[in-house]
Amino acid sequence: MxxxxxxxxxxxxxxxxxxxxxxxxxxxxxxxxxxxxxxxxxxxxxxxxxxxxxxxxxxxxxxxxxxxxxxxxxxxxxxxxxxxxxxxxxxxxxxxxxxxxxxxxxxxxxxxxxxxxxxAMIPDTHWLADPAWRSLDGYIHYDVNYLLIADNLLDFSHLPFVHPTTLGGGEDYAAVQPRVERLDDGVRITRWTLDTDPPPFARQVKNWPGKVDRWNIYNFTIPAILLMDSGMAPTGTGAPEGHRVDAAEFRGCQALTPETENSTHYFFAHPHNFAIDNPEVTRSIHQAVVTAFDEDRDIITAQQRSLALAPGFKMIPFSIDAALSQFRWAVERRLAEESATATGA
Amino acid sequence: MxxxxxxxxxxxxxxxxxxxxxxxxxxxxxxxxxxxxxxxxxxxxxxxxxxxxxxxxxxxxxxxxxxxxxxxxxxxxxxxxxxxxxxxxxxxxxxxxxxxxxxxxxxxxxxxxxxxxxxAMIPDTHWLADPAWRSLDGYIHYDVNYLLIADNLLDFSHLPFVHPTTLGGGEDYAAVQPRVERLDDGVRITRWTLDTDPPPFARQVKNWPGKVDRWNIYNFTIPAILLMDSGMAPTGTGAPEGHRVDAAEFRGCQALTPETENSTHYFFAHPHNFAIDNPEVTRSIHQAVVTAFDEDRDIITAQQRSLALAPGFKMIPFSIDAALSQFRWAVERRLAEESATATGA
Amino acid sequence: MxxxxxxxxxxxxxxxxxxxxxxxxxxxxxxxxxxxxxxxxxxxxxxxxxxxxxxxxxxxxxxxxxxxxxxxxxxxxxxxxxxxxxxxxxxxxxxxxxxxxxxxxxxxxxxxxxxxxxxAMIPDTHWLADPAWRSLDGYIHYDVNYLLIADNLLDFSHLPFVHPTTLGGGEDYAAVQPRVERLDDGVRITRWTLDTDPPPFARQVKNWPGKVDRWNIYNFTIPAILLMDSGMAPTGTGAPEGHRVDAAEFRGCQALTPETENSTHYFFAHPHNFAIDNPEVTRSIHQAVVTAFDEDRDIITAQQRSLALAPGFKMIPFSIDAALSQFRWAVERRLAEESATATGA
Missing domain, CATH: 2.102.10.10 (Rieske [2Fe-2S] iron-sulphur domain)
Incomplete structure (x- = not known):
C-alpha cells in the first residue's frame, strides 16, 4: 500500500x-x-x-x-x-x-x-543545483520497506549509537529532546545540541576552536522527503539566536522512494556552502554521509529480519518516537483518504 | 494444472x-x-x-x-x-x-x-532418426511456465525482432499474416513470405542467387509439440506451387515438457536434408537455433518477471495472437475435460 | 509447532x-x-x-x-x-x-x-565432561524440519545403506529387529547384532580378532535427545550377558534443537572410554561420526526436497518404523497437552 x-x-x-x-x-x-x-x-x-x-x-x-x-x-x-x-x-x-x-x-x-x-507541490531542493552550494549525487538501495527507513530518519537520537565515527558525536546529542511540530503532510523537527563536540565528519573539513552549538531542523513529508537545515557554529557566537558566524551549514536533501513493499530507492545529497571551491571537502562530506547511510542500512536490515521472524511483535513506544509516530499517522491518513476516494465514497 | x-x-x-x-x-x-x-x-x-x-x-x-x-x-x-x-x-x-x-x-x-x-497417438518425428536427414540433439531449461514459451512458438512474427542475426530476416517476414487452422488438439500454421532475403542462418550454409520464397508450416499440438516443415527456395522456382527446386528444407521437432508450474524442459532438433555429409553444415544450423533459443529465453524470462509483478495484467490481443489464443483454448478445453472425468461427471 | x-x-x-x-x-x-x-x-x-x-x-x-x-x-x-x-x-x-x-x-x-x-529434568550427559571419557564437540546445521532427522535417528537400519564406510557394516545389521519400549516422553531402543563384522570406524581405532557382538541401546526423548550406550566386544566374550571384555564402548550424546520450522541445530559428541590418552583415536572416531552425519544430511535433505514437491504424500509404514512412529505420537501428545493448557482447558 x-x-x-x-x-x-x-x-x-x-x-x-x-x-x-x-x-x-x-x-x-x-x-x-x-x-x-x-x-x-x-x-x-x-x-x-x-x-x-x-x-x-x-x-x-x-x-x-x-x-x-x-x-x-x-x-x-x-x-x-x-x-x-x-x-x-x-x-x-x-x-x-x-x-x-x-x-x-x-x-x-x-x-x-x-x-x-x-x-507546484514539488518541494524546493534548489540547493542541489545552486552554484553557491556543493554536493555529490547519492543513491543506495535497501531491501526493506521504506517506512523502516523513515522511522530511522525521524529519530536522530540514533546518531551517537549507529554513527559514532561519522555523523555522531557525544551521547549528549541523543539526550536532547527535539521539538516536533505537526505539518499537514508530515512533521517538522528541530533539534539543538548546545556546547557539544563537533562531530567527526565536521572536524575533518573545518577547524573548530572548541565546542559548538549544533542544529538539525528538518521537514519530513509525504511520501518520504527529508529537507534539512543543519550545521554547527562555535558556542557563544549566537547560533541559537539566529546568528551564523563561522558556521558550517548544510542543506541535506533526501528522498525515499518505495521500489516494492520490501525494497526502497534512497536518493540523497548533502550540500554545503563553505569551502565550495575545495572538491576534497565536498568529497569528504559525501563520503561521511555514505558511510553513515551504510551503517543505517546494516542495522535497519537486521531489524527487518528480526521483525520478519515475529509477525505479532508489538513495539513499545518511547518518547524518542514522537516524530515517527506522527509521520506514520500522516501516511495512514493519506492512505485512508485515497482508498475512500478510490471506492467513490 | x-x-x-x-x-x-x-x-x-x-x-x-x-x-x-x-x-x-x-x-x-x-x-x-x-x-x-x-x-x-x-x-x-x-x-x-x-x-x-x-x-x-x-x-x-x-x-x-x-x-x-x-x-x-x-x-x-x-x-x-x-x-x-x-x-x-x-x-x-x-x-x-x-x-x-x-x-x-x-x-x-x-x-x-x-x-x-x-x-499410436505419439506424433511422428522420424526425421530425428532417418538417415536422409541430419540434426544434433538440443535441450535447454527454462524458469518459466511452459505456456509462455508456447505463446512464443505460436507467433513467428517475433523472428525479425528477437532473432535478427539468426532465424530472423527482414521485417517483411513479420508483416505477413499466417494462415491458422484449428486442429482437434491444437493448431496448424502456414506462413509464406515470398521474394524475401534468405535469413542469416541459411546464408551460412548455402549459396543463394538472390531472393527466396520462405515457408514455415507447422502443427502445434497438445501437450506442446511443434512439428514443422520449413525452408526456402529461390524465388520463381515454384515453391508456393509445391515444387521444391534448389531448396533448403528443414523438419523442426520441438517439445516443451513442463517440469513444474514455473519451469520447463525444452527438447529440440532441426533436421535438414541437404549437405547431409557435411557435419559443419549440421553444426552451423544447430548453433543458429541454439543461439536463437537463448534469445527467446532472455525475452520470455524478462516477460515472466514483468508479469509476476502485475498479477492483474490484462494482455491486449493483436491479430498476431490468433494461433496462440486458439492453442490456449485447446489446453483449457482438455484440462476441463480431464477435471470433469476425474470428478466422475 | x-x-x-x-x-x-x-x-x-x-x-x-x-x-x-x-x-x-x-x-x-x-x-x-x-x-x-x-x-x-x-x-x-x-x-x-x-x-x-x-x-x-x-x-x-x-x-x-x-x-x-x-x-x-x-x-x-x-x-x-x-x-x-x-x-x-x-x-x-x-x-x-x-x-x-x-x-x-x-x-x-x-x-x-x-x-x-x-x-532436575535435564538428562544426564556426564560423559561429555567425565575425565574417564573422551570426545570432541560436534555441531552441524540442517535445512530441514527436526522431525525428519529424528526419524533417521530412530531407525538405525539405515546404517549399512547410508554409512557403509563409517558407522555401517554388513546388511545383517539392518536385518535385526530392535526392541522398542515406550517411555513417558519417548522411546527406548535396544539393538543387538551378534557375530558380525566390526564396522569400519571401529576397525580404525582398535584391533579385533574376528567377529564381534555389537549393541546400540538408546533413549530418544522429547524434545529430541538421543543418549546411547553403544559398542562392540569380541563374539564369545559374553557381551549380550552383560560382560564387557575387550570392548569398545561409546556414550553418544546427540541433541536436535529446532531453529525454525525448516531448519535445525544438531549438537553431538561420541565419548569413548578406551585409548583415552590417544587423541588420534578420539579424532578418528569424531571424524567418522561427522562424515556419517554429513551422509545423513545429504539423504535427509534430498528426502525433504522430494516431500516438498508432494504435499499429499502418504508414507507407507514398515516394521522398521515402530520407534519413529511412537516418538511422533509422543510429540503429538505433548503438543496437544500444551495447546490444551494454553487455551485454559
Missing part, C-alpha cells in the same frame, strides 16, 4: 542519458524513462500492453520505442502506432504514462491520478 | 545410459528412468513409498533399484520386494510406474491413466 | 565466551546469550522491545547490553534501565528472558513457562 497522489523522486536527471532506455520500479510499477530528441523526459509503464515484455529491453526508433518481442512500436504518449501484420491499431493499445518533472537535478514522478499532478 | 492424458517427451534416448539412474521431474512429479539388462526402459516415481527419499540416489542391483536410505528394494514394476528386518512385504508397498515408449530418439512418457496410453 | 515446556540444548558452553554477545535462534525465537562478569550465563530475547533491532549487534556495558540502534540499555534481567532523552523508563520496557542451565558442557534452555523449568 503506497500513497499514489504525490510526487516521488524517480532518479537523478543524469541517470537518463540521451539515447537511453532507463528502467526503474516505483511503488511496484516498472517505469521506462527516456528522452525524446528535444531532450524532454517521458515516463511510460515498462511493460508492453500486448504480452507484458519490458519495453526497456526494446530499441529506440526516433522518438518512439519498439518492443523487441513482437515488434509493437509506441510513441512517447504511450500509444501503440505500429504492429506487425496489422493495419488498424486499436486505440486501447497503449501503455500508461506518468507525469514527470525535472527540477533541481531530481526527476519527480506522479504515480496517481494525472489530473491531480500539480508541479 | 497440466494435461495428464497425453504423451510428453521425457528425454533423448541416450540420456539414459545402461547403468544409469536418471531422474527428471515431469509435470511436478520426479521420475526415475533406467534400463533393465535387456535394454528396456522403465519409468518409476522417483520417491520411495516408505519415507519419500529419491530412488535415483539409490543403487542398481541387477534389474532392481535399492533405496539407499533404509534399503528397500524395488523391481522394475515398482513393487517393493525386500525390506530390512521384514519377511512379508505388503502389496501396497510399491511406487508408481509410467508408460514409456522410445521412438525416433525421443523418450515419450504418459503421466495420466495408464489404460489410456496408446502409443 | 514446537514443544515449549522442555529443555532444549542451546549450545556448547564454550560457544559463549566472556565478552561475547552470542545469538542463536531456538524454535523460531532469536536468543541472545552472554555472561555477566561473574561468569553467569543469561539468555534474553535477541530483539529490542523498542523497534525490534537485534541486541546481539549492540554492545556490552558492564553486565548490561546496549542496543546500538537507539541506545536503550538492558540489564541481565531483561529490564530496560536507560533510554535517550527519557528519565522514567516504563516497567513494561523489557525483553523476555529464558531459564538457562549449564551442565556437562551443554547449555540447556527452557522456552516455555519459566515456573515449570525444573533443572
Amino acid at each position: 503506497f500513497v499514489r497522489n504525490t510526487w516521488y523522486v524517480a532518479g537523478w536527471d543524469n541517470e537518463v542519458g540521451p539515447g537511453n532506455l532507463f528502467s526503474r520500479t516505483i511503488i511496484g510499477i516498472p517505469v521506462l524513462m527516456y528522452r525524446t530528441a528535444d531532450g524532454t523526459l517521458h515516463a511510460l509503464e515498462d511493460r508492453c500492453c500486448h504480452r507484458g515484455a519490458p519495453l526497456s529491453v526494446g530499441r529506440r526508433e526516433g522518438d518512439c520505442v519498439r518492443c523487441m518481442y513482437h515488434g509493437l512500436k509506441f510513441d512517447a504518449s504511450g500509444q501503440c502506432i505500429e504492429a506487425p501484420a496489422q493495419q488498424r491499431i486499436p486505440p486501447q493499445a497503449r501503455v500508461r504514462t506518468f507525469p514527470v518533472v525535472e527540477r533541481n537535478r531530481w526527476i519527480w514522478i506522479w504515480m496517481g491520478d494525472p489530473e491531480a499532478a500539480d508541479p | 497440466f494435461v495428464r492424458n497425453t504423451w510428453y517427451v521425457a528425454g533423448w534416448d541416450n540420456e539414459v545410459g545402461p547403468g544409469n539412474l536418471f531422474s527428471r521431474t515431469i509435470i511436478g512429479i520426479p521420475v526415475l528412468m533406467y534400463r533393465t539388462a535387456d535394454g528396456t526402459l522403465h519409468a518409476l516415481e522417483d520417491r520411495c513409498c516408505h519415507r519419500g527419499a529419491p530412488l535415483s540416489v539409490g543403487r542398481r542391483e541387477g534389474d532392481c533399484v535399492r533405496c539407499m536410505y533404509h534399503g528397500l528394494k524395488f523391481d522394475a514394476s515398482g513393487q517393493c520386494i525386500e525390506a530390512p528386518a521384514q519377511q512379508r512385504i505388503p502389496p501396497q508397498a510399491r511406487v508408481r510406474t509410467f508408460p514409456v515408449v522410445e521412438r525416433n530418439r525421443w523418450i515419450w512418457i504418459w503421466m495420466g491413466d495408464p489404460e489410456a496410453a496408446d502409443p | 514446537f514443544v515449549r515446556n522442555t529443555w532444549y540444548v542451546a549450545g556448547w558452553d564454550n560457544e559463549v565466551g566472556p565478552g561475547n554477545l552470542f545469538s542463536r535462534t531456538i524454535i523460531g525465537i532469536p536468543v541472545l546469550m552472554y555472561r555477566t562478569a561473574d561468569g553467569t550465563l543469561h539468555a534474553l530475547e535477541d530483539r529490542c522491545c523498542h523497534r525490534g533491532a537485534p541486541l546481539s549487534v549492540g554492545r556490552r556495558e558492564g553486565d548490561c547490553v546496549r542496543c546500538m540502534y537507539h541506545g536503550l540499555k538492558f540489564d541481565a534481567s531483561g529490564q530496560c534501565i536507560e533510554a535517550p532523552a527519557q528519565q522514567r523508563i516504563p516497567p513494561q520496557a523489557r525483553v523476555r528472558t529464558f531459564p538457562v542451565v549449564e551442565r556437562n558442557r551443554w547449555i540447556w534452555i527452557w522456552m516455555g513457562d519459566p515456573e515449570a523449568a525444573d533443572p
Whole structure:
C-alpha cells in the first residue's frame, strides 16, 4: 500500500542519458524513462500492453520505442502506432504514462491520478543545483520497506549509537529532546545540541576552536522527503539566536522512494556552502554521509529480519518516537483518504 | 494444472545410459528412468513409498533399484520386494510406474491413466532418426511456465525482432499474416513470405542467387509439440506451387515438457536434408537455433518477471495472437475435460 | 509447532565466551546469550522491545547490553534501565528472558513457562565432561524440519545403506529387529547384532580378532535427545550377558534443537572410554561420526526436497518404523497437552 497522489523522486536527471532506455520500479510499477530528441523526459509503464515484455529491453526508433518481442512500436504518449501484420491499431493499445518533472537535478514522478499532478507541490531542493552550494549525487538501495527507513530518519537520537565515527558525536546529542511540530503532510523537527563536540565528519573539513552549538531542523513529508537545515557554529557566537558566524551549514536533501513493499530507492545529497571551491571537502562530506547511510542500512536490515521472524511483535513506544509516530499517522491518513476516494465514497 | 492424458517427451534416448539412474521431474512429479539388462526402459516415481527419499540416489542391483536410505528394494514394476528386518512385504508397498515408449530418439512418457496410453497417438518425428536427414540433439531449461514459451512458438512474427542475426530476416517476414487452422488438439500454421532475403542462418550454409520464397508450416499440438516443415527456395522456382527446386528444407521437432508450474524442459532438433555429409553444415544450423533459443529465453524470462509483478495484467490481443489464443483454448478445453472425468461427471 | 515446556540444548558452553554477545535462534525465537562478569550465563530475547533491532549487534556495558540502534540499555534481567532523552523508563520496557542451565558442557534452555523449568529434568550427559571419557564437540546445521532427522535417528537400519564406510557394516545389521519400549516422553531402543563384522570406524581405532557382538541401546526423548550406550566386544566374550571384555564402548550424546520450522541445530559428541590418552583415536572416531552425519544430511535433505514437491504424500509404514512412529505420537501428545493448557482447558 503506497500513497499514489504525490510526487516521488524517480532518479537523478543524469541517470537518463540521451539515447537511453532507463528502467526503474516505483511503488511496484516498472517505469521506462527516456528522452525524446528535444531532450524532454517521458515516463511510460515498462511493460508492453500486448504480452507484458519490458519495453526497456526494446530499441529506440526516433522518438518512439519498439518492443523487441513482437515488434509493437509506441510513441512517447504511450500509444501503440505500429504492429506487425496489422493495419488498424486499436486505440486501447497503449501503455500508461506518468507525469514527470525535472527540477533541481531530481526527476519527480506522479504515480496517481494525472489530473491531480500539480508541479507546484514539488518541494524546493534548489540547493542541489545552486552554484553557491556543493554536493555529490547519492543513491543506495535497501531491501526493506521504506517506512523502516523513515522511522530511522525521524529519530536522530540514533546518531551517537549507529554513527559514532561519522555523523555522531557525544551521547549528549541523543539526550536532547527535539521539538516536533505537526505539518499537514508530515512533521517538522528541530533539534539543538548546545556546547557539544563537533562531530567527526565536521572536524575533518573545518577547524573548530572548541565546542559548538549544533542544529538539525528538518521537514519530513509525504511520501518520504527529508529537507534539512543543519550545521554547527562555535558556542557563544549566537547560533541559537539566529546568528551564523563561522558556521558550517548544510542543506541535506533526501528522498525515499518505495521500489516494492520490501525494497526502497534512497536518493540523497548533502550540500554545503563553505569551502565550495575545495572538491576534497565536498568529497569528504559525501563520503561521511555514505558511510553513515551504510551503517543505517546494516542495522535497519537486521531489524527487518528480526521483525520478519515475529509477525505479532508489538513495539513499545518511547518518547524518542514522537516524530515517527506522527509521520506514520500522516501516511495512514493519506492512505485512508485515497482508498475512500478510490471506492467513490 | 497440466494435461495428464497425453504423451510428453521425457528425454533423448541416450540420456539414459545402461547403468544409469536418471531422474527428471515431469509435470511436478520426479521420475526415475533406467534400463533393465535387456535394454528396456522403465519409468518409476522417483520417491520411495516408505519415507519419500529419491530412488535415483539409490543403487542398481541387477534389474532392481535399492533405496539407499533404509534399503528397500524395488523391481522394475515398482513393487517393493525386500525390506530390512521384514519377511512379508505388503502389496501396497510399491511406487508408481509410467508408460514409456522410445521412438525416433525421443523418450515419450504418459503421466495420466495408464489404460489410456496408446502409443499410436505419439506424433511422428522420424526425421530425428532417418538417415536422409541430419540434426544434433538440443535441450535447454527454462524458469518459466511452459505456456509462455508456447505463446512464443505460436507467433513467428517475433523472428525479425528477437532473432535478427539468426532465424530472423527482414521485417517483411513479420508483416505477413499466417494462415491458422484449428486442429482437434491444437493448431496448424502456414506462413509464406515470398521474394524475401534468405535469413542469416541459411546464408551460412548455402549459396543463394538472390531472393527466396520462405515457408514455415507447422502443427502445434497438445501437450506442446511443434512439428514443422520449413525452408526456402529461390524465388520463381515454384515453391508456393509445391515444387521444391534448389531448396533448403528443414523438419523442426520441438517439445516443451513442463517440469513444474514455473519451469520447463525444452527438447529440440532441426533436421535438414541437404549437405547431409557435411557435419559443419549440421553444426552451423544447430548453433543458429541454439543461439536463437537463448534469445527467446532472455525475452520470455524478462516477460515472466514483468508479469509476476502485475498479477492483474490484462494482455491486449493483436491479430498476431490468433494461433496462440486458439492453442490456449485447446489446453483449457482438455484440462476441463480431464477435471470433469476425474470428478466422475 | 514446537514443544515449549522442555529443555532444549542451546549450545556448547564454550560457544559463549566472556565478552561475547552470542545469538542463536531456538524454535523460531532469536536468543541472545552472554555472561555477566561473574561468569553467569543469561539468555534474553535477541530483539529490542523498542523497534525490534537485534541486541546481539549492540554492545556490552558492564553486565548490561546496549542496543546500538537507539541506545536503550538492558540489564541481565531483561529490564530496560536507560533510554535517550527519557528519565522514567516504563516497567513494561523489557525483553523476555529464558531459564538457562549449564551442565556437562551443554547449555540447556527452557522456552516455555519459566515456573515449570525444573533443572532436575535435564538428562544426564556426564560423559561429555567425565575425565574417564573422551570426545570432541560436534555441531552441524540442517535445512530441514527436526522431525525428519529424528526419524533417521530412530531407525538405525539405515546404517549399512547410508554409512557403509563409517558407522555401517554388513546388511545383517539392518536385518535385526530392535526392541522398542515406550517411555513417558519417548522411546527406548535396544539393538543387538551378534557375530558380525566390526564396522569400519571401529576397525580404525582398535584391533579385533574376528567377529564381534555389537549393541546400540538408546533413549530418544522429547524434545529430541538421543543418549546411547553403544559398542562392540569380541563374539564369545559374553557381551549380550552383560560382560564387557575387550570392548569398545561409546556414550553418544546427540541433541536436535529446532531453529525454525525448516531448519535445525544438531549438537553431538561420541565419548569413548578406551585409548583415552590417544587423541588420534578420539579424532578418528569424531571424524567418522561427522562424515556419517554429513551422509545423513545429504539423504535427509534430498528426502525433504522430494516431500516438498508432494504435499499429499502418504508414507507407507514398515516394521522398521515402530520407534519413529511412537516418538511422533509422543510429540503429538505433548503438543496437544500444551495447546490444551494454553487455551485454559
